[in-house]
Amino acid sequence: MEVDSDIDDKLSEIASFPNQRDRTTSYLDLLKSLLSSKPSPTPLIAYGRHFILSSSMATVVGRRVLGAFVAALCAGSGMDKVESLTSSDVEEGAGDEEHWERLGKAAFEGEKGAEIRKEVVDGVLSDGARGGWCDEQVTALRHLQSYLLQLEEDWVGAARVLMQIPLEGGSRLISDEEKLRVYMKIVRLCLESGESGLAQNYFSRASLLIHTTKDKETQLAYKLSQARIFDYSARFNEAAQRYHELSFDGAIDEDDRMHMLKAAVTTSILAPAGPQRSRTLASLNRDDRVITSLPAHLPTMLKKMLLEYIVRAEEVKEFEAGLEEHQRATVEGGGTVLERAVREHNVGACGKVYDNVSFDALGTILDLDSDAAEATARRMIEQGRLRAWIDQPLHLLYFESRSTHDTDAEAQGTAGGLGVEREEKDVEPVSWTERWDDRIRATSMQVEAIASTIQSRGLIAV
Structure with a gap:
């Protein structure tokens, strides 16, 4: 039977049959002949597009025949069955599903079978393919x-194909479970390719549906994706906490859990210095697996960060060798994420050694000039991550006594015990100089408020 030369004529002839049963039988006989002979992409593409592009196809005929066509294409590919394609689309009047799967496996096995299958799928879904009755x-x-694109490690392409699936407002009712699975696949593929922006977009959609599932695998995928998005977004404290939680989950393979534990240690070290990171570092330091299961330089670096010891350049270089590409990104003010984390850590570590330090000396420790060292310390003070104050005329950084500050419980949140509340301001996305000026202005206003309170209480004579 010559099918390559006149496939369009045969399809048109069958479409003109008045009886639906005759049309169904003839379409299936033609499909069987295409699969039984040595398959050629061109007639199979024409066959598939004949149905997908049709706006007048009888649904009862089209769904049954196209269901058999899809079952044959999927057979032997290695992909799990897709729940959206119900077995009734193949079985009712189209013959046994196993029959089409056997034909499909036989047709696409061999040296070029996978290549032909991909060419057919790409051709059928090329520009102009629409759903409607055959969604x-x-x-x-x-x-x-x-x-098939994932097998070629084309992660972005695979994600964009899934994005074309109509999950909202289509002709079929789609369960929240199925939507969630598709969203999580897209998130995973986007993260694999480094497209963290797209991943965040679809993760937000998944977040609205995660409560609808009790599937353990989906829940784990959600938590891991959340940790990776935090990681890509440089929210390293949150990433470390999520990674550490996942490293205890017995449903995850042991090697994967150790990989997550390593990621938890890495992101905790990259996190900005401050109380939150100190808590995360302490939690990881109590985990015996960090010492027994991870490379020696990681627990060493972790302990130095926790105990606020100054970290040396050679230790930074060894740690940096294990970072991923996005963790080497440059940050505001110059330098990489790691360089910023270590510099800020070393500023805090100086507070355990010195009562005060000049910015020239601090710059030597941080491998910065004095102005950049001052900017680093100023930023940490502004954000409440360093208890210190700056004497700008003398170019000195004075560290506050922690024990005095921590035990003065009554003074927390007030100024001089007079009930003037200390206002915590969000850091605005402006230059550090503007932020510093704004803080000075706010402090001046507080001083005036305190003076007014003292005067109103008659504590001093006017």
């Missing part, structure tokens, strides 16, 4: 196309 079958083909 379920098109969805199954898009899942297959995405899977």
